[in-house]
Amino acid sequence: MDKSVAVFRKEHFNAAHRLHNPSWDAATNEKVFGKCNLPHYHGHNYELIVKVTGVPDPETGYVMDMKVLSDIIRDIVLERFDHKNLNEDTVEFKHLNPTAENIAVVIYDLLRPAINTALDLKITLYETPRNFVEYPA
Numbered sequence: 001m002d003k004s005v006a007v008f009r010k011e012h013f014n015a016a017h018r019l020h021n022p023s024w025d026a027a028t029n030e031k032v033f034g035k036c037n038l039p040h041y042h043g044h045n046y047e048l049i050v051k052v053t054g055v056p057d058p059e060t061g062y063v064m065d066m067k068v069l070s071d072i073i074r075d076i077v078l079e080r081f082d083h084k085n086l087n088e089d090t091v092e093f094k095h096l097n098p099t100a101e102n103i104a105v106v107i108y109d110l111l112r113p114a115i116n117t118a119l120d121l122k123i124t125l126y127e128t129p130r131n132f133v134e135y136p137a
Helices: 026-037 066-081 100-114
Strands: 005-017 042-054 120-126 132-135
Touching (some): 005 066, 042 066
16 A cells, blocks of 8 residues: 555643743733733643554554554653643753643654654644644644
């Protein structure tokens, strides 16, 4: 088979964050980020969808073994971010504003080395049921 197929793995994690630009004053941060700038943080129940696209292996029929993909996501993303304060507990967001956009890019960059480069990778991250981002776009 030489047809490309997409497989998806859906996971979730819970994390707190604060959107804040330290080079701005408090009024500007409040104006731009609103409640997302509360000094004591706020949290989300993130829904993560990892899409892997490629030609199925002729011997297994898999684009990628979904158990392997699940284990990779658990080990690389969930263990790192679940039930964490992204600003305080992770190195990735010590100096990077943890917007949904930035979180999606960071997750992509963390997963990309663990997934065969012959396969395409896309991250979809839901911050709320109505607000989500995709990377790459």
